[in-house]
Structures are given as C-alpha cells and as structure tokens.
Amino acid sequence: MSQQPIQNFYKDDVAICYGCGKHNADGLHIKTFWDGEIGRSTFTPRPEHTAFPGFVYGGLIASLIDCHSIGTAIAAAYDAAGRAPGTDPEITCVTGNLNVSYLKPTPMGVELVLEARIKEMGERKIVVTCSVYAQDVETVRAETVAVRVPSRMFKKEAD
Numbered sequence: 001m002s003q004q005p006i007q008n009f010y011k012d013d014v015a016i017c018y019g020c021g022k023h024n025a026d027g028l029h030i031k032t033f034w035d036g037e038i039g040r041s042t043f044t045p046r047p048e049h050t051a052f053p054g055f056v057y058g059g060l061i062a063s064l065i066d067c068h069s070i071g072t073a074i075a076a077a078y079d080a081a082g083r084a085p086g087t088d089p090e091i092t093c094v095t096g097n098l099n100v101s102y103l104k105p106t107p108m109g110v111e112l113v114l115e116a117r118i119k120e121m122g123e124r125k126i127v128v129t130c131s132v133y134a135q136d137v138e139t140v141r142a143e144t145v146a147v148r149v150p151s152r153m154f155k156k157e158a159d
C-alpha cells in the first residue's frame with residue numbers, strides 16, 4: 001500500500017478540486033491509497049451530508065466515488081507506465097462518465113470504505129469500478145470512465 005495518497009502528487013497549482021484538492025480549504029479532501037490492485041479511501045460523512053434522517057446524501061457519495069475513482073485511475077496509470085506517481089510527464093484524468101447504483105441506504109455515523117479497481121486500462125480511457133461499504137455492507141456500486149487529458153487542460157488560458 002502506498003504511504004501517501006495519490007492526491008499528494010497533484011501539482012500545487014491545480015490541487016483545488018472540491019472533492020480531492022489539498023488546497024481547497026472547504027473541500028472534502030478525498031484521499032486515494034493505491035496498493036497495485038485496489039484503490040482504497042475512507043470518509044466519515046458529517047451532519048451536513050445528510051439526505052434524510054440517519055442516511056447519507058447520494059450526491060456526496062457520488063463525489064467521493066468520482067474523485068477516488070479518478071485518483072485510482074491516475075495511480076494505476078503511473079503503475080502501468082512503470083513510473084512513480086508525480087514523475088514527469090504528469091498523468092492527468094477527468095471524469096467522462098460516472099454511473100452510480102445506490103443499492104441500499106447508506107447510514108450516517110459510520111466510516112465509509114471505498115474500494116476501486118481497474119476494469120479496463122486503455123491509452124486514454126480507463127474504466128474504474130468502485131464499491132462503497134458501511135460496516136462491511138456494500139451500499140453503493142459505481143463505474144467511472146476516466147479520460148486522460150493533457151495537464152495543460154487544468155491551466156487557465158491566461159497562465
């Protein structure tokens with residue numbers, strides 16, 4: 001298991017994503033630990049992340065899956081290239097498609113565990129599956145299409 005989350009290797013000037021940017025003070029700070037096979041993440045929803053009494057808002061869960069799956073895709077792509085994360089040329093992805101199935105209501109008050117796996121590793125398209133567990137019960141399952149893009153896509157025109 002990597003000691004550092006892949007998000008620690010995102011360049012400082014672009015690390016402002018609401019879901020996973022280390023420089024977004026109001027963000028969720030989602031962290032992805034890749035062990036060569038599975039991307040793991042944990043998150044404990046806060047009271048403001050409630051949908052209805054006792055259960056987690058689905059949009060929050062989709063956000064967790066989104067950034068964790070993109071992080072898993074990026075970490076796996078560095079692995080597939082035989083390179084350490086953060087080495088140049090930088091590998092960057094965005095979400096092309098995010099498909100989420102809510103299998104059961106997800107309870108508040110417990111740590112959620114996310115496990116993501118690579119289903120397909122293409123030149124540009126990386127398909128990632130992700131399950132969310134609450135106390136070992138799978139409550140959500142998703143499939144994400146991560147698309148590799150040039151890192152300049154993250155820069156503003158003026159930069």
Ligand SMILES: CCCCCCCCCCCC(=O)SCCNC(=O)CCNC(=O)[C@H](O)C(C)(C)COP(=O)(O)OP(=O)(O)OC[C@H]1O[C@@H](n2cnc3c(N)ncnc32)[C@H](O)[C@@H]1OP(=O)(O)O
Nearest residue numbers: 010014017067070091092094095096097122124125145147
């Ligand atoms: C490290 C620092 C990071 C730092 C930054 C950290 C980022 C955290 C990211 C959080 C995640 C987000 O929320 S990202 C924000 C939300 N997402 C976006 O805004 C993306 C908006 N969409 C786009 O920009 C574009 O549509 C792209 C880049 C996704 C694709 O456009 P394109 O570049 O023209 O792609 P194209 O050549 O047609 O296709 C390339 C391959 O991807 C597939 N593909 C393309 N689009 C899709 C799609 N929507 N759904 C399924 N599959 C698709 C194609 O079938 C093809 O597969 P094949 O033929 O190769 O097999």
